[in-house]
Amino acid sequence: MQHIDFLSRLALPATSKIVLLVLDGVGDLRTAAQPQTALDRASTPNLDALARAASLGRLTAVRPGVTPGSGPGHLGLFGYDPASPEADIGRGVLEALGLGLPMDTSDLAARGNFATADGDGNLTDRRAGRISTAECERLCAKLQAAVAEVDGVSVQITAGESHRFVLILRGAALSADVEDTDPQRLGVPPRMPRAASAAGEPSARRIAKLVERLHAVLADEPQANRVLLRGFSKLPALPQLGEVYKMRCGAFAGYPLYRGVASACGMEVVPCGKEFNEVVTAVAERWNDFDFFFVHIKQTDTAGEDGDLAAKAAVIEGVDAGLPDLLALDPDVLAVTGDHSTPAPMKAHSWHPIPLLIHSKLAFVDDTTAFNEQETLRGHLGDLRSRELMGMLLAHAGRLAKFGA
Amino acid sequence: MQHIDFLSRLALPATSKIVLLVLDGVGDLRTAAQPQTALDRASTPNLDALARAASLGRLTAVRPGVTPGSGPGHLGLFGYDPASPEADIGRGVLEALGLGLPMDTSDLAARGNFATADGDGNLTDRRAGRISTAECERLCAKLQAAVAEVDGVSVQITAGESHRFVLILRGAALSADVEDTDPQRLGVPPRMPRAASAAGEPSARRIAKLVERLHAVLADEPQANRVLLRGFSKLPALPQLGEVYKMRCGAFAGYPLYRGVASACGMEVVPCGKEFNEVVTAVAERWNDFDFFFVHIKQTDTAGEDGDLAAKAAVIEGVDAGLPDLLALDPDVLAVTGDHSTPAPMKAHSWHPIPLLIHSKLAFVDDTTAFNEQETLRGHLGDLRSRELMGMLLAHAGRLAKFGA
Numbered sequence: 001m002q003h004i005d006f007l008s009r010l011a012l013p014a015t016s017k018i019v020l021l022v023l024d025g026v027g028d029l030r031t032a033a034q035p036q037t038a039l040d041r042a043s044t045p046n047l048d049a050l051a052r053a054a055s056l057g058r059l060t061a062v063r064p065g066v067t068p069g070s071g072p073g074h075l076g077l078f079g080y081d082p083a084s085p086e087a088d089i090g091r092g093v094l095e096a097l098g099l100g101l102p103m104d105t106s107d108l109a110a111r112g113n114f115a116t117a118d119g120d121g122n123l124t125d126r127r128a129g130r131i132s133t134a135e136c137e138r139l140c141a142k143l144q145a146a147v148a149e150v151d152g153v154s155v156q157i158t159a160g161e162s163h164r165f166v167l168i169l170r171g172a173a174l175s176a177d178v179e180d181t182d183p184q185r186l187g188v189p190p191r192m193p194r195a196a197s198a199a200g201e202p203s204a205r206r207i208a209k210l211v212e213r214l215h216a217v218l219a220d221e222p223q224a225n226r227v228l229l230r231g232f233s234k235l236p237a238l239p240q241l242g243e244v245y246k247m248r249c250g251a252f253a254g255y256p257l258y259r260g261v262a263s264a265c266g267m268e269v270v271p272c273g274k275e276f277n278e279v280v281t282a283v284a285e286r287w288n289d290f291d292f293f294f295v296h297i298k299q300t301d302t303a304g305e306d307g308d309l310a311a312k313a314a315v316i317e318g319v320d321a322g323l324p325d326l327l328a329l330d331p332d333v334l335a336v337t338g339d340h341s342t343p344a345p346m347k348a349h350s351w352h353p354i355p356l357l358i359h360s361k362l363a364f365v366d367d368t369t370a371f372n373e374q375e376t377l378r379g380h381l382g383d384l385r386s387r388e389l390m391g392m393l394l395a396h397a398g399r400l401a402k403f404g405a
Numbered sequence: 406m407q408h409i410d411f412l413s414r415l416a417l418p419a420t421s422k423i424v425l426l427v428l429d430g431v432g433d434l435r436t437a438a439q440p441q442t443a444l445d446r447a448s449t450p451n452l453d454a455l456a457r458a459a460s461l462g463r464l465t466a467v468r469p470g471v472t473p474g475s476g477p478g479h480l481g482l483f484g485y486d487p488a489s490p491e492a493d494i495g496r497g498v499l500e501a502l503g504l505g506l507p508m509d510t511s512d513l514a515a516r517g518n519f520a521t522a523d524g525d526g527n528l529t530d531r532r533a534g535r536i537s538t539a540e541c542e543r544l545c546a547k548l549q550a551a552v553a554e555v556d557g558v559s560v561q562i563t564a565g566e567s568h569r570f571v572l573i574l575r576g577a578a579l580s581a582d583v584e585d586t587d588p589q590r591l592g593v594p595p596r597m598p599r600a601a602s603a604a605g606e607p608s609a610r611r612i613a614k615l616v617e618r619l620h621a622v623l624a625d626e627p628q629a630n631r632v633l634l635r636g637f638s639k640l641p642a643l644p645q646l647g648e649v650y651k652m653r654c655g656a657f658a659g660y661p662l663y664r665g666v667a668s669a670c671g672m673e674v675v676p677c678g679k680e681f682n683e684v685v686t687a688v689a690e691r692w693n694d695f696d697f698f699f700v701h702i703k704q705t706d707t708a709g710e711d712g713d714l715a716a717k718a719a720v721i722e723g724v725d726a727g728l729p730d731l732l733a734l735d736p737d738v739l740a741v742t743g744d745h746s747t748p749a750p751m752k753a754h755s756w757h758p759i760p761l762l763i764h765s766k767l768a769f770v771d772d773t774t775a776f777n778e779q780e781t782l783r784g785h786l787g788d789l790r791s792r793e794l795m796g797m798l799l800a801h802a803g804r805l806a807k808f809g810a
Contacts, residue, residue: 029767029769030769030770030771031766031767031768031769031770032458032770035770058787062808063408063411063793063796064789064793064796064797065412065793065796065797065798065799065800065801065805066411066412066415066796066800066805066808067800067805067806067807067808068807068808068809069807069808069809069810070810071809071810072808072809082808082809083411083808088809089809089810090810091810094810231810346767348807349807350767350800351797351800351805352769352785353785353787373769373785374771374772374785377771377783377785377787378783383787383788
């Protein structure tokens with residue numbers, strides 16, 4: 001039995017408020033060259049006071065040593081096993097959900113780039129000079145007007161930011177077993193859509209025909225005369241969190257991707273800004289409407305990906321400054337953690353364990369005095385897998401029934 | 406999905422050097438009677454300096470409380486689940502591999518002892534007076550000359566040390582479901598080879614016929630007039646490490662058993678001496694030929710089995726003294742650990758967690774200041790299963806792809 005199914009058997013109907021504050025990529029490294037992590041460096045009087053009154057611990061997102069993408073990182077936090085085939089959310093689906101596009105489990109999505117090819121059809125820019133979002137919207141409208149369907153499959157083309165768009169195909173018997181058309185290099189034409197399995201053949205043929213028609217429409221464009229498609233994928237039929245945990249789940253995230261994941265898990269996505277104070281304001285406004293609040297702050301990850309430790313620490317300080325407003329709502333359980341680590345020295349996601357704090361009347365007040373990597377190692381929660389977190393949050397809210405007599 | 410299959414999906418081709426230094430049985434106990442472990446007692450300035458620049462943690466070989474043999478202990482370190490039937494290496498196979506005898510997955514191996522029986526056929530010495538290796542070789546040659554096959558199955562008899570030999574049978578449809586013929590006590594005859602299942606019946610009948618013929622050949626021997634057979638087993642078809650982890654794997658071990666295990670896992674066994682400086686010299690000579698170096702030091706385990714804490718500490722000090730030579734090769738990742746603990750007070754393998762150190766540019770430099778059991782408990786790596794180690798080593802070498810988008 002998967003852990004989430006076990007929890008679902010024990011979950012009691014909600015009579016409490018749980019806040020899960022995810023600081024994306026918050027975990028960092030101590031190395032000879034960087035002796036302090038972002039959490040070490042940031043001045044966080046409120047988080048540290050919370051740590052002194054809470055239990056600390058660490059999460060491993062997927063498996064030891066395995067670095068998760070944003071999808072698996074969050075699915076783990078919500079209780080799914082990200083390594084199970086049932087929880088495999090592809091890049092195309094993530095992007096579609098991130099733009100707020102409704103998807104059904106029979107739909108096929110891909111992430112698209114506009115690109116530039118020369119007279120011989122060889123790619124000269126895989127991002128079409130990073131055209132503006134307005135230009136991208138113009139191109140998508142032009143394509144959509146010209147190509148509404150192909151072989152009985154409806155085609156939806158939606159602009160993203162800059163040169164990015166999302167393609168959704170709707171129809172019977174679509175397969176995600178189609179390879180990327182992005183060759184990942186210049187001087188060659190886009191790849192033909194190839195089937196990754198026999199099951200993918202009909203879809204690959206349809207997509208090849210579609211790409212041909214799209215390129216015909218783009219033939220007179222000076223810059224964006226090609227499309228590159230990646231991450232063909234379908235929405236997995238994930239158990240919906242409201243049913244699994246018997247609570248009303250609201251997602252408060254400023255960035256599309258995280259809204260998308262939350263939506264796929266069955267949360268209601270609440271529109272809000274990207275800054276912590278904006279997100280907290282949105283949470284306060286909807287405080288009576290939900291039992292579980294997924295609050296996502298992206299900027300820690302962005303700073304980590306930029307290798308900018310000072311910026312990462314500054315984001316954490318901003319969250320710390322706004323924390324009293326969140327605490328003023330008096331949640332029964334407040335957890336602070338990340339979906340993975342994004343150490344500044346690596347400028348990338350990593351596998352390093354993620355700091356975790358759980359504050360609740362039922363939390364063991366351990367000896368830890370600050371919220372950082374080294375202190376969490378001493379915490380009472382110990383080392384958990386991310387998919388074990390939801391059970392701990394429910395438990396700390398008094399919402400898991402005793403197992404067995 | 407087993408962890409090793411998951412890792413295999415993510416492993417990137419090698420562009421780095423990983424050294425896994427296994428101090429066999431290094432973990433020890435603190436008790437009232439023995440207040441210091443071997444690592445506590447040994448003076449290890451180099452290991453301690455490494456610990457200050459590295460991450461520490463602990464490994465559990467198989468499952469908590471479970472004491473592993475040498476086979477399972479090492480299979481875990483290499484990423485297999487030693488408790489899975491697919492990774493079950495029997496004693497006969499281990500001995501055969503340890504003598505450098507090539508084995509195929511259809512061959513059947515057993516570990517043999519020469520023994521002494523009296524005129525009534527009852528055993529008086531299960532080790533035939535611990536005859537010399539030279540005597541053992543003479544007896545094996547005599548048996549091999551007399552018995553080359555039985556019922557169409559070819560028979561290979563190879564001398565080991567003292568009274569020990571290895572029997573390998575080659576032919577179609579051989580089964581390992583045959584019980585030991587060693588009764589484990591004196592005053593009774595050797596047991597008949599009995600089938601442990603219906604599938605083992607034909608093999609048991611052949612082996613009974615073989616034993617009868619071997620005893621006939623030995624009838625005129627004054628001392629070694631019986632054979633006792635144990636650990637009938639076949640080589641499991643283990644996923645080969647070179648393919649699994651996409652790297653060239655070299656094994657540097659002075660003792661046969663560990664060479665055998667490494668060979669069964671697909672490593673190239675490099676001849677070398679038994680002392681640490683000899684092994685390091687061999688590693689240095691082949692530095693360009695491999696991406697992964699399994700370095701095995703046996704003497705810590707031997708001292709532990711002897712209950713000789715001072716000798717165990719001395720072996721560790723010898724390794725410490727030679728460590729700079731290994732570090733001079735500048736491996737991207739150096740891990741120091743054991744395959745299990747062999748506490749001197751127990752004079753045996755044990756289940757106690759095994760100290761682990763990982764040094765790499767991507768290792769979190771935790772607050773630990775020495776390499777010993779108590780310090781590893783505070784380490785950033787936390788508690789891992791042995792089979793999770795390879796993923797951590799690959800991660801610390803930057804060689805695991807991100808999982809999911």
